[in-house]
Amino acid sequence: MATSKAYTDAQNALEAAIQAGSVTQLEAAIENACLPENAVSPVHNILCDTLRNCVRHGKAELVSYILEKHELEYDITSRVSSLDVWRHFSIPTIRMLLARGWDINQPDLDAGSSAPRLIDLAVGNEDRLRWIVEHGGARVEDRPDPQIHGATRLLEICAINGTVSTFKFLQSKGAQIAPNTLHCAVQAAAKEGLDPDARTDSAADPGDDAKAKSNQERIEMLRFLVDNLGLDVNAYDAKIAVYQEEFGTPLHYAASRECGEAVVKWLLNRGAKPTIKNKQGVDVEDHAKARNFEKIVGIIQGWKIGTDWRTRARSRRPEDIIEVIGGW
Numbered sequence: 313m314a315t316s317k318a319y320t321d322a323q324n325a326l327e328a329a330i331q332a333g334s335v336t337q338l339e340a341a342i343e344n345a346c347l348p349e350n351a352v353s354p355v356h357n358i359l360c361d362t363l364r365n366c367v368r369h370g371k372a373e374l375v376s377y378i379l380e381k382h383e384l385e386y387d388i389t390s391r392v393s394s395l396d397v398w399r400h401f402s403i404p405t406i407r408m409l410l411a412r413g414w415d416i417n418q419p420d421l422d423a424g425s426s427a428p429r430l431i432d433l434a435v436g437n438e439d440r441l442r443w444i445v446e447h448g449g450a451r452v453e454d455r456p457d458p459q460i461h462g463a464t465r466l467l468e469i470c471a472i473n474g475t476v477s478t479f480k481f482l483q484s485k486g487a488q489i490a491p492n493t494l495h496c497a498v499q500a501a502a503k504e505g506l507d508p509d510a511r512t513d514s515a516a517d518p519g520d521d522a523k524a525k526s527n528q529e530r531i532e533m534l535r536f537l538v539d540n541l542g543l544d545v546n547a548y549d550a551k552i553a554v555y556q557e558e559f560g561t562p563l564h565y566a567a568s569r570e571c572g573e574a575v576v577k578w579l580l581n582r583g584a585k586p587t588i589k590n591k592q593g594v595d596v597e598d599h600a601k602a603r604n605f606e607k608i609v610g611i612i613q614g615w616k617i618g619t620d621w622r623t624r625a626r627s628r629r630p631e632d633i634i635e636v637i638g639g640w
Contacts, residue, residue, distance in 0.1 A: 315349075322350040330365050335377045338362075342378075360391045367392055367409075370400030375408055383412055393420040394430040401440055406448060416448050432466065436473040438481065445485060452487040465490035471497035475529050476536045491550035494543040498562040498579070501530045502572030508534050509578055534575070538582055545584040548591070559599070560590025567600040567608050576611050586612045 322345040329337035342362060346355045359382050366374040382388060389412050397406060410416060419427035426432075431450040434441040444450040452466060468490045470479045483489075501508065508531050537543045546561050559565050563584040566575040576596075580586070586596035597616075600608040 318350045319352050322347075326362055326365070330362075330369055330371055330374060333371050333374065335373060338366075338374055338377065339381075356386045356388070359386055359388045363388050364392055364396050367396045367402075367405055368399045370402050370405070372402055372404045372408070375405050379408055379412055387413075389414040393422060394418065394428055394433055395420050395422075397430055398433040403443065406444070410448065416444060416450050432469055435466070435469045435478060435482075438475060438478045441478060442481065445481075452482055452485045465492075468492050468496045471533055471537065472500045474533070476532050479533070479536070489541070489543070491547075494537050494545070494547065494562050495549045495559070495565045497530070497534050497537055498575060499565040499569065501534050502566040502569035502575040504530060505569075505571030505574070506531050506534075507574035507578070509574070534578075545579050545582050546588055560592075560594070561585075561588050561596070563588075563596045564590055564594075564599050567596050567605065567612075568603065570603070570605050570608075572605075573607050573611055576608055580611075580615050586615060 322341070325341040326338070326345055329341040342358070344350060345358050345362075351358060359378065363375065363378050366378060378388070389409055392409060392414060397409070406416070416430055419429050421427050429450070430444055430448075431441065431452065434444055434450075445452060466487050467479065467482060470482060470487075471493045474482075504527055506527055510531070538545060545563070548560060549565070559568055561584065563576065563579050563586055566572040566579055569575075589595045590599070594602070597609055597612040600612065
C-alpha cells in the first residue's frame with residue numbers, strides 16, 4: 313500500500329511529464345505510479361486518469377502514446393468526458409479517441425445536472441460545432457430523456473450562447489425548436505441589460521470587443537426568433553428539469569432581471585401581454601413587484617394605462633372623442 317508521500321511523488325511525476333509533453337518522461341512516470349508501493353488505485357484507474365489529464369492539456373502526442381501502448385489491455389477511453397475534450401479542443405485528439413470507440417455523444421454525468429455533451433459545449437463556437445457534426449458524428453437531436461439529465465435542449469442552449477448562423481445550421485441538420493427557446497433568449501438579453509431596438513450594443517464596455525460582440529449576438533438572436541421565425545411572445549414555458557423554476561411567458565422572464573426594462577418594452581411592442589398569469593397565478597407586474605424591480609413595474613403600469621385609454625377611445629363615438637379632446 314502506497315504511503316501518502318510515495319503517492320504524491322508519483323502523481324507529481326505524472327503531472328510534470330504531462331506538462332513537459334515528454335513521452336519518455338510519461339512512460340517512466342506511469343511505470344512508477346503503477347508500482348504497488350506507489351499506487352492507491354488499480355492500474356486501470358491510473359491509466360484512465362492519466363489519459364484524461366493528457367486530453368485536458370491538449371497533449372496529442374501523449375494521448376497517442378497511451379492509446380497505442382495500453383488500448384489492448386484496458387478500455388481507457390470510456391471515462392474521457394466531453395468537458396475533458398472541450399477544455400483543450402484538439403481535432404487530432406478527438407480523431408484518435410473516436411478511432412478507439414469514444415462516444416462523442418455521451419453526456420458528462422460528472423458535470424452536475426446539466427450533463428453536457430460535446431455538441432452542447434460547442435454551441436458558442438460555430439467552427440468547432442460544424443466540425444464535430446460534419447466530421448465527428450455528433451448528433452443534433454435532443455436527448456431522449458432530458459428530465460433525468462436536467463438537460464437544456466440544444467436550440468435553447470444556442471438561443472443563449474450561439475449565433476443566428478449557428479441556429480440555422482443546427483436547424484438544417486434536424487434540430488427542433490424547443491419549448492423554452494424564446495424564453496432562454498429573452499432571459500439572456502435581459503440579464504445583460506440589452507436593448508433589442510438599439511442599432512449597436514451600448515451595454516458592454518467600449519474596450520471589451522468580445523463582450524460587445526456577444527451582446528450583439530444576443531440581440532440578433534432575439535430579433536431572429538421573434539421577427540423571422542415568429543415564435544409566440546405569449547407562450548408558456550415548459551419545465552424540463554426537476555429543479556427548474558417556471559416563470560411563465562417570455563415577458564415574465566424579461567421581468568425577472570432587474571436590468572431587463574428594454575427587453576420588456578421590446579416584447580410589449582411585439583404583442584406580449586403582461587396581464588397573462590403564469591401557472592402560479594402571477595402576472596408580470598406582480599412578478600416584477602415581488603423582486604422590487606420598480607422600473608419594470610412602472611413600464612407595465614404605463615402599458616396598462618395606455619391600453620386602457622386606447623380601449624376606451626375605440627369604444628366611443630367619433631363625436632365623443634372630439635368632445636373630450638376639445639375639453640383638454
